[in-house]
Amino acid sequence: MRHEVYSILHTCARWQLVRVNNVKTSIKDIARAAGVSHSTVSRALSDSPLVNEVTRSRIHRLALEMGYSPDAGARSLVRGHTCTVGVVVTTIADPFSAEVVEGIEATAYSHGYSVILAASHDEPEREIAAVEMLRSKRVDAVIVTSSRVGALHQERLGAAGVPVILLNSHSLGGAPHTFSVRVDDQHGARLATEHLLMLGHRRLAHVAGPAGHSPSADRLAGYRAALAGVGVPFDPAQVIAGTGRPAAGEQALPQFLAMAARPTAVFCYNDMTAIGLLRAAHSAGLIVPDDLAIAGFDDIPFATYVSPSLTTIAQPKFELGQQAMSMALTLMSGVAEGVSDVVLQGRLVVRESTRIRG
Amino acid sequence: MRHEVYSILHTCARWQLVRVNNVKTSIKDIARAAGVSHSTVSRALSDSPLVNEVTRSRIHRLALEMGYSPDAGARSLVRGHTCTVGVVVTTIADPFSAEVVEGIEATAYSHGYSVILAASHDEPEREIAAVEMLRSKRVDAVIVTSSRVGALHQERLGAAGVPVILLNSHSLGGAPHTFSVRVDDQHGARLATEHLLMLGHRRLAHVAGPAGHSPSADRLAGYRAALAGVGVPFDPAQVIAGTGRPAAGEQALPQFLAMAARPTAVFCYNDMTAIGLLRAAHSAGLIVPDDLAIAGFDDIPFATYVSPSLTTIAQPKFELGQQAMSMALTLMSGVAEGVSDVVLQGRLVVRESTRIRG
DNA sequence: TTGTAAGCGTTATCAT
């Protein structure tokens, strides 16, 4: 990729001015300018009632003129908290966690908290490093999404008095996490599969998610539960391994076509997988939903914009974030103890990729 | 949306232990436990050569056992920097800025910097508040994407010695920003339009972006320049106002169909708009690209997954972030002065939504 | 109503 750099490095008068001004003003500077003590300035700026109205406004004006900005680090040193929460996501460029973070941010903002975001890149090592960084920055709470090692954080930070909330984390061990918010994967998968069954489909198939992930296991379990519910036998051969990415859906199609009992409907681990399958079906000349009905999971923004638009399970992403942040707020206020586990239900959204079996 | 809360509030032995342990250990605590002074601990933990090897390792072990975590705030107070940069985006759930932030984060991480993310929600007021918050947190540099009031930040933070890098910001005034990284919108738009012309199209149209945004103006300018380049007259009636969202593309179609000289190819402000138009065309029974060729701008991840896949201008999003962070790094090292403006070029990606006019 | 002083957890400069 070509790029051009225009760099004017000659000494610029304005920049020199800037260099001269390169001073961080502290309350002491303001105190000196106002002819008062620095504690009076501190009180004035925090609008304490124990300060004369006239000096108060004079100090406020002075602070503005001198470009004062309070040092959050110094403040938190004495106050003992930072009004900041840390959030760990696997990757920022994931539309799913993006919406979750929006929910967290909205709730945090409305309560005067700010958010530090860190990426784990789905590596336990970097996840730990991220949490450790957040701890060093003395965040008041930590929310970790899709954690691989959530229990560890809860152990370490919990001991330091920092609540850790796990969001959609993998609880493969079976032991419930101390604080967590998650969506009911099994229930959602069951909803989607039951929808396909209700449309008259009997030869179903499933493209699974990444092996070893608990959502993969839960969604598969929901799929099986729905089949069992109507007495359709479960055939392991009709579950294709996947990754959660579009390629997995694309690669699944030939396998479906080669099956003796070719499926008429497929429930995919997530929308990305479903979109890949959709694309492959389109290339192969199959008509969706007539030749093949497809259902996804997540309801990512683009589920509406593919053709045909995608039937899916809408995860309450924004609300997931809200709930996690609310739990953090509660925990920080020191009220709650014990264990609390909020589980939200997904919602079936029927679009064009599924239809009654004609 | 239904949700169930399981809350076990009974006094839990393990949690009580946690409460007892609720102590933030400082170097002084370690010093006491090790029977040395706190300055020795500080030296030992920063692996200073002026400390005995045996005490060094003893202190390290102690720190680990006691769950020590250095206080970044206190450290930055004396060091004068935080090894943290602030990034302001309009919204986190935007796939475009998400990839830019990935580029920033990757470069920051590899240089030992961490990132604080803040959202402006495209409101100047909140943008200013976000930057002010970052300043309070004493970030070493600030990167603002799509800024509305970039010059203001450069004035205020520049005076405090904090470099501000503007990324794809609106420079409507015409005056170049002091430090900025951006993509050449006009050049990209010209590329896309020339592609349509080269395919043999002569009756073109454009769905514009949000009014008052400089990218909208620049992309329109590129569109016009391409037309002028081959002597095709520009007709203002063939520019439809838009918003940058899919609805704008959908609403544009009927207007195109109503035109006397119905366009055979449309260049859209961005991919979201193009996808809306694609969808409307599909619903109206038009074949893309035969009845209508469509080109977008941005190359969002889903441009590949719509049918037909979208011809577009790929913005070097990740690189945009990398360059911005690199500039920040340079600026923080105190090397550069003056003005520097990096401009990156987009790249034409031809997919299925455009084809030679038969 | 205001000033003085102590202290938050670090690092850095002295001595020793």
Added chain:
DNA sequence: ATGATAACGCTTACAA
């Protein structure tokens, strides 16, 4: 090789 001590910017008793 280690220990006192000051300093960073701020809040908050305690005094006046």
